[in-house]
Amino acid sequence: MTESATSIPSDLAISRAAVPRPLTEVAAEMGIGPHLLEPYGNAAAKVSLDAIDELRDRPRAKYVVVSAITPTPLGTGKTTTSVGLGQGFKHIGKLGVVALRQPSMGPTFGIKGGAAGGGYSQVIPMESLNLHLTGDMHAVTAAHNLLSAMLANHIHKGNALRIDPHAVSWRRVLDINDRELRQIVTGLGGRTNGTPAETGFDITAASEVMALLALSTSLRDLRERLGRIVVGYNVDGEPVTAEMLKVAGAMCVLLRDAIKPNLMQTVEQTPVMIHCGPFGNIATGNSSVVADLIAIHGGDYLVTEAGFGADIGAEKFFNIKCRASGLTPDAAVVVAGVRDLKTHSGKYRVTAGKPLPEAMLVENPDDVYAGASNLRRQLANIRRHGVNPVVAVNAFPTDYESEQQAILDIAAEEGAYAAVSNHFTRGGKGAIDLAQAVAEACDQPSTYQRLYPDDMPLADKIETIAREMYGADGIDVSPLAARQLESYEHNGFGDLPVCIAKTHLSLTDDPTRKGAPTGWRLPVREVRASVGAGFIYPICGTMQTMPGLSSSPAAERIDIDDEGNIVGLS
Template identity: 50%
Template sequence: MTHKTDIEIARAASKRPILEIGDMLGIGADDLLPYGHDKAKVSQAFIDSTKSKPNGKLILVTAINPTPAGEGKTTTTVGLGDGLNAIGKKAMICIREASLGPNFGMKGGAAGGGYAQVVPMEEMNLHFTGDFHAITSAHSLLSAMIDNHVYWGNELDIDIRRVVWRRVVDMNDRALRQITASLGGVANGFPREAGFDITVASEVMACLCLATDLKDLERRLGNMIVAYRRDRTPVFARDIKADGAMTVLLKDAMQPNLVQTLENNPAFVHGGPFANIAHGCNSVIATTTALKLADYVVTEAGFGADLGAEKFMNIKCRKAGIAPDCVVLVATVRAMKMNGGIAKADLGDENVDAVKAGCANLGRHIGNVKSFGVPVVVAINHFTGDSDAEVQAVKDYVVSQGSEAIVSRHWADGSKGSADLATRVAEIADSGVSNFAPLYPDEMPLFQKMETIAKRIYHADEVLADAKIRNQLKDWEEQGYGHLPVCMAKTQYSFSTDPTLRGAPTGHSVPVREVRLSAGAGFVVAVCGDIMTMPGLPRVPSAENIRLNDAGEVEGLF
């Protein structure tokens, strides 16, 4: 067992040149755009050339509701990918890029952990290949062009009280949530209320992650609604004539990033919408390309299965025409204990009763995922302090729910530790038992879609929304947007909208505070409870401990 930190393990990795990793997938040097020696973008021409190939098997990794004890979803995704390759399968990993906001806030990194990581770890968690900067820049260009249009005479007759396009920055900055823009007199335009979201909540991010190519991206960007006129008719980004220049800024960002795991297996790291306030999956172009290049593709969806997996199934799979062959639900003994009411400080003590009490959260996720018609395996992400009796309690519970649980020790042992999980997952994926269907049909009214998710996934009694919100949804339906799926913006910590309500609560309501139409991305966002589309930093942000050491290396990312 190791006492090395994640970053020390990552730094000691023996990486292969990225051209060799590309070669493993049949991607020639001409089709790779290297960013240094250990990361590269894959050309659109190569992606187009794979279209006629058959698809591999798609494996989705999701989890229980996150707790401060940690679940290790990305770590399991990476460990399972390495495990599949180690048992002789041709497998590839697809994960999201990390946002600077949470890196400097709570999380401190998003590339896996222990001996199940994607490298280069520092670059992936910082600027990487500049994709998020490009998204921020494209978004900011549109923001500037909207206000500029109004300043120079407002030919489109935009009602400046109804500009719905907010600004973005890739940082947790609560001071920017609500601002007043264009102060300072005639030279600066017309004062109006505005606000910032975090870049990963930008509709530009969602468009990039759901687009199939640059032409589709430009179409989606043009379809984004930026404002309304006094007669309530929408003004689109294409009316502002911003879609072409935005696409130019996003030209390279649209190409998937190829990197490798610690065991030199290929991974696409591309796109990164948050799962609590956006749709929470890596890009469609990365996933669909990986399915052409490997026999098994392991991908993850953000946070718990009530958010990430639900949106993966109802938004990403629906839009991309793909379906998971197997779902892996990650749980830890520690998290079960926390759900069972044990404080974080006491998690080291054996407590089988608390494990059993906390399993209700896991059970509900198993049932929810099965309701999509897909087989579920529980991966018990092993921590060194877990007792055999505690592990057995989880296994027994999962069997009682009509599923199976497999212990995976990838964090400590890499692919050796995940071989059992990989073997079983491959068997299930190959068996063809998946009978996937989204939770609701396109033609269901928007509010009913929200109710369906709230009742069937969150097990709530009702959705609360005032007349203004219901009328807004009806207006959108009349404008032809009723067929869109819904993206619920909700706390990740609970099935309810109350982050302190752990376990498997019932009898709760889901208050919808606001709805936003993402006409370019192709979904309607329902902002539920107190969720913020611009997070704040915690009292002691991770940034306080991130620095360069005397050797010029990054410390404090984990």
């Protein structure tokens, strides 16, 4: 085995022991002057969007997206790998800037815990990152729910737009896991309390406002996207927008500061841009376009993370985020740990919040080979977009060298760059080999291309993703979804890309099916239109847009001591 896990302090202890640089120095390394910064205490600073124009003439960084194989319920370590890679570039004489999503407090207080990275490859201070930060999540929640309130008020006050109450698609959001709010009835208690309606809550990370904030390129673009949000349909079947409700301007006011990305740093003082947090399986799963438009001219390499596996987050990065930003990637990292491939062998059941099966910790490279089909599929998914993949073997203390070598051998069979990375235990020094492999991949020609043309019918776009990314034989569209697709085409939304919502735990719609299954079809049970964000949103399988808490949520272990220090956050 590699280095013992017991010799590594907790993430919180490592974060508190780190010595940060003044953020003005971190920004200066990127070419960002102090006049572009708005400090939020000592932890973070907002970066003015004026930086996009001021940095435009600086050299363009190599653009690297970090994705993964299909994760276990414990994740694959993409954030930690992204941070470690950014730090690793420093050790080969290059400046790596990292761009990450802001964590949702749903998972933070739920079962996953924080999302600042881990070990010696994390963003500091991790408490600030995981808890509120600069308030962007709350601004998104407020803007979304203001639209909900204005919509309900319009119907209550006479309904001049002739909105069909049964065709309202706009729900409410909250940044906490709460299954009780998935389906509710509002407006009870008489006429003075509104019009009774069946509705519900989604988590803020699933909000269209969050998605469009992440995809906006400027304040003006944000304002226009907000106006295009479709909240429902009138009695003639015509879309009703936030602009028609005269609320888009007020929503933009609430998001005026939230559109500015947040500058932080790693434990090794390298720059990190934190901005937006759309869920990876429910929404786009990528950090903001404006953060990338700034950071792409702020270093030698820009490392950004796409949520979950390459079939989900990276596919949405290539076909939705890059479509909005106009940026083209130079390489893609696919994180693949030993325990991840062993899970895809189908021999082991991994459950979040529980220890790994003891048999899974025994040296057995054959189990790694048995799970190779998922890695091979995800490498093919990257190559389908014309981008060079690099396999990052995210090393754990429980790994054996023979098992890590098995992953390297699989990568070699696929003709992919690969390296073992010990960033969790050694920080940037442990990621030197990975940084060098990524640098080599970036030096090779990239022929980036999107998966489908804009004018392809929506159903065909869904089927293209299902067949080429997931390995499905086709799609089964429910009667409801078929009517919705027909309506979206009729209303002029057919040229939008699609953002498929499905489980992140399998290439299929069934989270229990591991590896790279064949002989199956993807069910499309419902389709929603996120017109402001600029995509169509098919829901496949039994995806929940409002998660629930587990029987032992992380909130039970989070507390504060007599000195005001947070304890129990991980």
